[in-house]
Amino acid sequence: KDPQTHALVASAVAAEQVLDLVERGVGDFHFYTMNRADLVFAVCHMIGIRSHEAEAAGSAAA
Structure with a gap:
């Protein structure tokens, strides 16, 4: 019931669903x-x- 793990899993599942729909x-x-x-x-x-x-920021770091 770790909140950070829960958030990571929820985000990953949602991202996977979006990519499937795409x-x-x-x-x-x-x-x-x-x-x-x-x-x-x-x-x-x-x-x-x-x-x-x-x-x-990503471009500046590269």
Whole structure:
């Protein structure tokens, strides 16, 4: 019942579902954050959607 592990598993499962839907032709998604934007941010990061700030930081680090 570790909250961090629970969040990681939840994010991974959601990302897997999104990628499966993309493979099946779904192109648009809407995430309800329910005051848990950190989980949605993690899902977006896992599926390759990143903010401009994160992309810029990644480029600067390379």
